[in-house]
Amino acid sequence: MDLVWELLIILLKIVVVVLLFAFPIGSLMTLLGDRKQSSLIQNRIGPNRARLPGINHPLVGIPHFLADGLKMIFKEDIIPRQANRFWHTLAPAISLFPAIALWAVIPFSDHYCTGTATMVDYRDVCVDGAFYNLFSISNLEAGLLYVFAISAVSVYGAAIAGWASNSKFSLLGGLRSSAQMISYEVTMGLSLAGILIIYGTLNLNEMVVVQGQLLWDWLPMWGIVVQPLAFFLFLAAMMAETKRAPFDVPEGESEIVAGYFTEFSSMKFAVIQLSEYVATVFVGSLVSTVFLGGWQVPWLYGDGFYFGNTDEPSIPLPYWLVIVLRVGSFSIKTLFILWLQFMLRWTLPRFRYDQIMTLGWKILLPLSLANLVITAFVVLVLL
Amino acid sequence: MGAETIFFFLFGGGAILSTLGVLLSRNPINSAISLVVSFFFLAGIYAMLSAHLNAIMQIMVYAGAIMVLFVFVLMLLNFGDEEHEKPRLNPTQIISLLVGAALLIAMFSAATAFVDGSRQVFHPSMPPGFGGVEAIGHALLTSYVLPFEMAAVLLLVGIVGAVVVAKRRF
Amino acid sequence: MIDYVAILMLGLVGVAMCATVVALSVLFGPRNPSRWKGTAYESGSEPFGDARIRLDVKYYMIAISFIMFDVEAVFLLPWAVVAKDYGAYGFVVAMVFVTILVVGLVYEWQKGGLEWD
Numbered sequence: 001m002d003l004v005w006e007l008l009i010i011l012l013k014i015v016v017v018v019l020l021f022a023f024p025i026g027s028l029m030t031l032l033g034d035r036k037q038s039s040l041i042q043n044r045i046g047p048n049r050a051r052l053p054g055i056n057h058p059l060v061g062i063p064h065f066l067a068d069g070l071k072m073i074f075k076e077d078i079i080p081r082q083a084n085r086f087w088h089t090l091a092p093a094i095s096l097f098p099a100i101a102l103w104a105v106i107p108f109s110d111h112y113c114t115g116t117a118t119m120v121d122y123r124d125v126c127v128d129g130a131f132y133n134l135f136s137i138s139n140l141e142a143g144l145l146y147v148f149a150i151s152a153v154s155v156y157g158a159a160i161a162g163w164a165s166n167s168k169f170s171l172l173g174g175l176r177s178s179a180q181m182i183s184y185e186v187t188m189g190l191s192l193a194g195i196l197i198i199y200g201t202l203n204l205n206e207m208v209v210v211q212g213q214l215l216w217d218w219l220p221m222w223g224i225v226v227q228p229l230a231f232f233l234f235l236a237a238m239m240a241e242t243k244r245a246p247f248d249v250p251e252g253e254s255e256i257v258a259g260y261f262t263e264f265s266s267m268k269f270a271v272i273q274l275s276e277y278v279a280t281v282f283v284g285s286l287v288s289t290v291f292l293g294g295w296q297v298p299w300l301y302g303d304g305f306y307f308g309n310t311d312e313p314s315i316p317l318p319y320w321l322v323i324v325l326r327v328g329s330f331s332i333k334t335l336f337i338l339w340l341q342f343m344l345r346w347t348l349p350r351f352r353y354d355q356i357m358t359l360g361w362k363i364l365l366p367l368s369l370a371n372l373v374i375t376a377f378v379v380l381v382l383l
Numbered sequence: 384m385g386a387e388t389i390f391f392f393l394f395g396g397g398a399i400l401s402t403l404g405v406l407l408s409r410n411p412i413n414s415a416i417s418l419v420v421s422f423f424f425l426a427g428i429y430a431m432l433s434a435h436l437n438a439i440m441q442i443m444v445y446a447g448a449i450m451v452l453f454v455f456v457l458m459l460l461n462f463g464d465e466e467h468e469k470p471r472l473n474p475t476q477i478i479s480l481l482v483g484a485a486l487l488i489a490m491f492s493a494a495t496a497f498v499d500g501s502r503q504v505f506h507p508s509m510p511p512g513f514g515g516v517e518a519i520g521h522a523l524l525t526s527y528v529l530p531f532e533m534a535a536v537l538l539l540v541g542i543v544g545a546v547v548v549a550k551r552r553f
Numbered sequence: 554m555i556d557y558v559a560i561l562m563l564g565l566v567g568v569a570m571c572a573t574v575v576a577l578s579v580l581f582g583p584r585n586p587s588r589w590k591g592t593a594y595e596s597g598s599e600p601f602g603d604a605r606i607r608l609d610v611k612y613y614m615i616a617i618s619f620i621m622f623d624v625e626a627v628f629l630l631p632w633a634v635v636a637k638d639y640g641a642y643g644f645v646v647a648m649v650f651v652t653i654l655v656v657g658l659v660y661e662w663q664k665g666g667l668e669w670d
Contacts, residue, residue: 010559014566076583081591087412093571100567104560138559142516145439145630146560152447152623156419159454163412167593175458179612182451182619189626196633202516262594267578271571357615357669362662365622369658372629373651376636380644383637430557440627448623452616520631524639528646534628535653538621542657545617546666549610 013137017103021331022278029335030277031065033342041346075266080165083263087164092264092271095157098150099278105143106285107205109135109295109326110302117302117319122213124302135295135327136205143204144196147286148189151241155181157275158243158250162260173259176353177243177250183360184240191233191368194375195223195290208294212301217309220298223291229371231291233364238283239341240360242276246348247356281338288333295326390431398424411457415450422446434514614666625654 039046047061058064079088115129133139140146155178162174196202199210213221224231240247251259261272288294299305302322304313317325351359401424404417422445429438512518523531629647636643661667 006555007558007562010555010562013559014563018563018566018570073577073581074583075578076585077578078586078590080593082593084410084412087416089575093568093575096571096574097564097567100570101560101564104563137563138556140556140560141435142439145436145443145516149439149443149447152443152451153419155447155451156416156454159451159458160412160416163454163458165593167595169594171458175455175612178451178455179615182448182623183615185447186619186622186626189623189630193626193629193633196630197636200634200637202630202634257594266582267574271574274574354669357667361618361667365658369651369655372633373648376644376647379637380641383640427557427561436631444620444624444627448620452613452620455612455616458612516631516634520633520635521638523628523631524635524643524646531628531632531646532649532653535625535650538625539653539657542618542621542661542666545614545621546661546664549614549617549666550664 009134010137013134017106017108017137018100021108022100022103022281023274025335026278026281027069027274028062028065029338030280031068032060032062033338033345035064036061037339037342038346041343069270072267072270077266077268078263080167080263082166084164084166087160088263089268091157091161091164092268092275094160095154096271096275096278098154098157099275099282101150102147102279102282103285104138105136105140105146105204106282106289107136107139107208107294108330109323110209111135111139111205112323113302113319117322119301119303119306119313122301122306123209124212126302133205135323139203139205142202144192144202144207144290147204148185151188152185154241154279157272158260161264161272165260165263167263169256169258169262170260172256173250173262176256177260180243180247180250180356180360181241183357184237184364187233187237187360187364187368188241190365190372191230191237192290193368193372194230195227197372197375197379198226204289204294208289208296211293212296214299220293220296222293222296227291227371227375229367231287233368233371234291235283235287235337235340236359236364238287239344240356242279242283242341244276244280244341245345246350248350249353249356252350280341281334283341284334284337285330287337288330292333292337293329294333295330297325297329300325387431391428394424394427394431397421398428412454415453415457418453419446419450422450432514436514436516436519611669618661618666621657622654625650
């Protein structure tokens with residue numbers, strides 16, 4: 001295919017994924033979860049005042065969030081006198097950048113088949129054509145490692161923000177956040193080692209394809225089915241990575257005001273918030289990709305639903321409908337994990353800092369090592 | 384000039400500039416972040432050399448783990464912006480300058496040996512999957528089993544060393 | 554190679570977005586600095602002392618343990634991907650590796666390197 005054409009497609013994918021998926025869902029759903037869902041759980045009304053012009057209805061507070069975002073632009077950007085101006089200005093960008101870059105490897109649907117798609121051995125095959133990567137920005141071979149690498153770099157955002165402010169609360173928040181993030185990164189990597197033994201690949205799209213296999217001809221081999229313990233370990237580790245409740249000691253308002261972004265105002269504050277929101281949505285999409293079958297719809301393959309061990313689809317469907325169903329399935333799973341995170345967030349009380357460290361190093365890390373050993377052993381025995 | 388050459392000079396130039404930033408900036412945090420940026424450019428060069436796993440490891444281990452320790456230590460030791468005196472040359476620095484210059488000349492001559500025409504640029508054909516995760520996994524389990532296990536011993540020594548050094552203050 | 558180009562382009566888009574949002578507030582935000590606005594927030598009282606206090610060595614301990622176990626994960630992930638092809642031999646090799654590191658973890662635990670008081 002022509003190079004210019006290919007670059008244009010990539011640009012289109014980036015715009016759709018980042019500007020139409022990650023950011024709107026990130027800010028809207030997270031604000032909804034943060035403010036409206038919390039108000040429901042805590043028996044309050046929540047944001048209900050702002051109105052869109054001409055519509056006399058609170059619309060579950062959505063106009064409120066838009067107004068907040070707009071307001072931020074017109075607020076004064078205050079840089080404390082003792083702060084390091086250069087890094088204070090750059091810190092929000094340093095935290096937003098990894099949150100955007102992470103989205104590169106998430107597959108929203110299977111590679112597009114230019115010929116006729118059908119199913120052999122519970123995976124799509126493309127007859128008279130080839131697969132073309134149309135639904136993930138980059139089909140990187142080591143996609144999962146890329147995610148680990150970029151989230152390892154996202155430690156700097158908070159650390160630099162805290163350091164550059166040169167305020168006591170900020171510095172404590174920055175240190176707490178970086179120590180917490182690196183503690184849980186170990187679990188993040190090791191808890192997935194077990195699932196890698198089973199899937200045998202690091203490419204995220206290939207991982208989802210493997211999850212289309214059926215156990216005993218009826219049970220989809222989703223990650224949560226074959227690695228239930230790893231699911232909980234990974235979800236806990238990822239939630240700690242986003243620095244939100246119950247792991248929100250880096251910004252715990254009853255202890256250190258707002259933690260590492262105490263000294264940030266206006267759009268800089270908004271950008272730090274936004275990067276956390278986008279990271280929260282990313283947790284949803286990554287967990288659903290690795291553990292909930294990603295874009296897989298159970299028993300749906302390239303040309304329709306297959307119930308039981310048949311060669312012909314039981315319910316044939318056109319290819320475009322299959323794609324729509326898959327993208328929809330991926331989005332719903334992502335939203336489900338997002339919802340789950342908010343429920344946990346507003347149900348559990350905040351951990352103490354020593355409890356966070358104990359949980360990370362003394363409970364999750366040994367458990368993920370045990371999970372790895374047991375998985376390796378079981379796979380060895382079964383094969 | 385192909386796209387690959389352009390990217391090579393882009394990444395190479397970026398790596399050199401950011402490494403100079405490490406050396407020349409007065410503020411230790413500036414140096415640390417310049418080093419992180421330089422690792423990113425290096426990762427780009429690795430990726431162009433088909434060392435796919437290396438490229439990602441460069442970011443994951445160096446930029447994401449080791450430099451975090453550096454930033455911690457910088458915060459731990461509490462360097463201010465202005466605490467540094469103007470550097471003066473002492474004998475150790477003169478010797479290291481000389482050694483550095485000698486190394487630079489040696490590397491430069493080795494690199495130019497390939498472009499003077501007498502020796503052809505080496506274009507090996509790579510097996511499919513070269514530099515990928517699976518290739519390295521196979522290599523670790525066949526030819527490099529001993530180094531693989533020794534790496535564990537090395538890490539064990541690292542943990543023990545860290546505990547021994549830090550324990551004095553516990 | 555196109556996959557790396559895509560990542561590079563996403564990176565550029567990311568940089569552009571970061572620059573835009575920060576520039577927005579610089580362009581539209583008011584700017585009236587005052588002496589008290591520029592002070593660090595310390596719950597309303599006047600800031601005292603330097604914020605850059607020396608920090609506890611336990612942060613250093615956490616960071617160094619993180620490097621160790623992160624590198625361990627880096628070695629284990631390529632093994633995990635190909636583990637199925639090697640059967641019992643691969644299992645034994647990895648178990649020796651994990652055991653050595655578990656010894657390290659137990660040692661650190663026993664010596665109190667993971668305590669956070």
